[in-house]
Amino acid sequence: MNDPRTARMRFRTGLKASTSGFAPGFTQANLIAVPAGLAADVEGFMHANAQACPLLERTEPGAWTSLLAPDADLRTDLPAYLVRQHGELVAEVTDVLAWWREDLVTFLLGCSFTFENALLAAGVPVRHLARGSTVPMYRTNVDCMPVGRMRGPLVVSMRPIPADLVGLAEQITARYPEMHGAPVHVGDPAAIGIADLDRPDYGQPVTAHPGDVPVFWACGVTPQAALLAAAPDLAISHAPGHMFITDLPDERFRTASPDERDPA
Numbered sequence: 001m002n003d004p005r006t007a008r009m010r011f012r013t014g015l016k017a018s019t020s021g022f023a024p025g026f027t028q029a030n031l032i033a034v035p036a037g038l039a040a041d042v043e044g045f046m047h048a049n050a051q052a053c054p055l056l057e058r059t060e061p062g063a064w065t066s067l068l069a070p071d072a073d074l075r076t077d078l079p080a081y082l083v084r085q086h087g088e089l090v091a092e093v094t095d096v097l098a099w100w101r102e103d104l105v106t107f108l109l110g111c112s113f114t115f116e117n118a119l120l121a122a123g124v125p126v127r128h129l130a131r132g133s134t135v136p137m138y139r140t141n142v143d144c145m146p147v148g149r150m151r152g153p154l155v156v157s158m159r160p161i162p163a164d165l166v167g168l169a170e171q172i173t174a175r176y177p178e179m180h181g182a183p184v185h186v187g188d189p190a191a192i193g194i195a196d197l198d199r200p201d202y203g204q205p206v207t208a209h210p211g212d213v214p215v216f217w218a219c220g221v222t223p224q225a226a227l228l229a230a231a232p233d234l235a236i237s238h239a240p241g242h243m244f245i246t247d248l249p250d251e252r253f254r255t256a257s258p259d260e261r262d263p264a
Helices: 002-013 038-049 113-121 128-133 163-174 222-230
Strands: 026-035 055-058 081-085 088-093 104-110 137-143 153-163 211-216 235-238 246-251
Touching: 002 246, 026 038, 026 055, 026 113, 026 222, 038 055, 038 104, 038 222, 081 222, 113 163, 128 153, 153 163, 153 222, 163 211
Parallel strands: none
Antiparallel strands: 026 104, 026 235, 026 246, 055 104, 081 088, 081 235, 137 153, 153 211
């Protein structure tokens, strides 16, 4: 499915699948919806932890449309949602029509799936795409900056990268600052509190090839971890790896490299 609207329509009718690799060339986004009374804390947390939570859009209370894809319905057009009440997971569903409330404020955040096509185009392998799985994600021992009721650990996604291509991967992803940008850690997972790469907290494990190095990017699941502490009476989010596909091209979020900038 190369067209974002076609993909969203498939999700609207019940297809549940990781969106990694869907609609290549179009930006994907994380989603969180919270009661209006918590929205200021959520937005403040995102600004304070901008690499993990690059804010693309905040809706008005009750709104279920998005400027990032005007014909989309944020309640139905993601392949899977998580519903939490008072911090406890109560449902994983393919639409949240039954849960929607008029006081919900929705936030859409940049997603690292957006830069995966740029990595592939540059010859950097993306192992989870090759095997058709969801990128592995891990809670770390790095604390985010707390804001109000929102507090929790940094969550990272991991991609095994051939050692001789790590520098290239860093350069490419740094040009997408609104999609988490450059890696936050390269190498030893224990240094950021990850005990076992084969046991991700979200997503699926991926097998590294000989000579690969684990490379970690800040992840948009981070505010979901912070919601566990905030424990609002209702919170809705995308299921990790099951994103909102927008109508915006990836290149809109790509900054120019030094050789592309006008010296004048």
